[in-house]
Structure formats: C-alpha cells, structure tokens
Amino acid sequence: MIDDPRWEGDDLAPVVARAARATLAHLGHATSGYEIVLLACNDARIAALNADFRGKPAPTNVLSWPEWDLAAEEDGGLPAPPPDPQPEEPEPLGNIALAYETCKREAEEQGKRFDAHVAHLVTHSVLHLLGYDHIRDKDAALMENTEAEILASIGVANPYEAGAEAP
Numbered sequence: 318m319i320d321d322p323r324w325e326g327d328d329l330a331p332v333v334a335r336a337a338r339a340t341l342a343h344l345g346h347a348t349s350g351y352e353i354v355l356l357a358c359n360d361a362r363i364a365a366l367n368a369d370f371r372g373k374p375a376p377t378n379v380l381s382w383p384e385w386d387l388a389a390e391e392d393g394g395l396p397a398p399p400p401d402p403q404p405e406e407p408e409p410l411g412n413i414a415l416a417y418e419t420c421k422r423e424a425e426e427q428g429k430r431f432d433a434h435v436a437h438l439v440t441h442s443v444l445h446l447l448g449y450d451h452i453r454d455k456d457a458a459l460m461e462n463t464e465a466e467i468l469a470s471i472g473v474a475n476p477y478e479a480g481a482e483a484p
Contacts, residue, residue, distance in 0.1 A: 320359070324417055328432070336468075340447070350404070357414075361376075363380060363414055370382070379438045379442050381442040381443075387447055396449055411446040413439065413446070437473060444463060
C-alpha cells in the first residue's frame with residue numbers, strides 16, 4: 318500500500334519482494350504462500366502509528382507488527398517457525414510500515430544507496446515478523462548477524478560495518 322507518492326518512483330515492490338524472499342529462504346521457510354502487508358508512508362503517518370502502538374510520538378524508519386508470537390524463550394535462541402502456508406490461502410506474517418523521509422535521510426547520512434537501505438529495513442522487519450528481536454544482547458547479535466548474511470546473499474553490504482556500501 319503506497320500512502321506517499323514519493324515511494325512510487327523508487328521501484329519499491331521488487332526491493333521488498335527480494336529482501337522478504339531472501340529472508341524467508343535463508344531461514345528455511347517457503348518463499349511463497351506467506352503474506353506481508355507493507356505500508357509505504359511518510360514521517361507524519363509513521364509518527365502517528367508509533368504514538369498509537371509504542372507510545373513514542375516521533376517518526377521512525379520502520380515499524381512491524383507480527384501476526385504470530387514466535388519469539389525465542391531464551392536469550393540468543395532461535396524463534397519458533399511460522400505456520401506452514403497452505404496452497405489455497407496465504408498465511409499472514411504481519412504488517413510493516415516504512416517512512417519515506419526518515420529512510421531517505423538515513424541512507425544519505427550513512428552514504429548508502431536508498432534501495433540497499435530499504436532492503437536492510439525490510440529484512441530487519443521480516444525477521445521481527447518471524448520472532449527475532451534485539452532487546453537482549455545475544456538476541457541483537459543473532460539478529461544483526463542473520464541480517465548481514467541475508468543481505469550479502471542479495472548483494473547488499475553489511476549495514477553494521479563502518480563505511481559499508483552496497484556494491
């Protein structure tokens with residue numbers, strides 16, 4: 318769902334699909350049969366969502382709302398797998414919202430291509446939908462390492478390394 322027309326010129330759909338499929342494949346899940354709803358919005362819209370759902374009335378780059386609670390029980394443990402998709406109806410994984418101005422500004426500040434930064438944020442969010450989080454130190458390390466591996470598989474440099482730029 319494109320709520321801000323500035324997203325229309327950035328070939329968002331293929332970037333999102335590629336990052337989401339790479340994330341699912343890397344974790345051994347089916348790369349089709351799942352449904353993720355993505356809202357491509359602006360800072361004002363995401364600030365309202367952030368206030369409503371997290372009590373933080375400020376823009377952020379991305380938000381995600383998982384359909385399932387798949388979180389690992391132990392620090393650094395792997396999340397539970399999502400339900401298997403059924404051929405007749407896609408299995409919902411959750412919702413993601415991306416804010417144009419914040420994503421664009423971060424990419425410029427970090428010297429990254431916009432599409433590479435969006436691919437990172439989508440990968441990060443899909444991991445959240447699949448039960449990953451970064452609250453505890455071991456969970457954060459697992460999530461960051463997993464993101465870096467997934468992004469490398471689609472030609473995006475490790476976003477956690479200083480000066481990293483996508484090829």
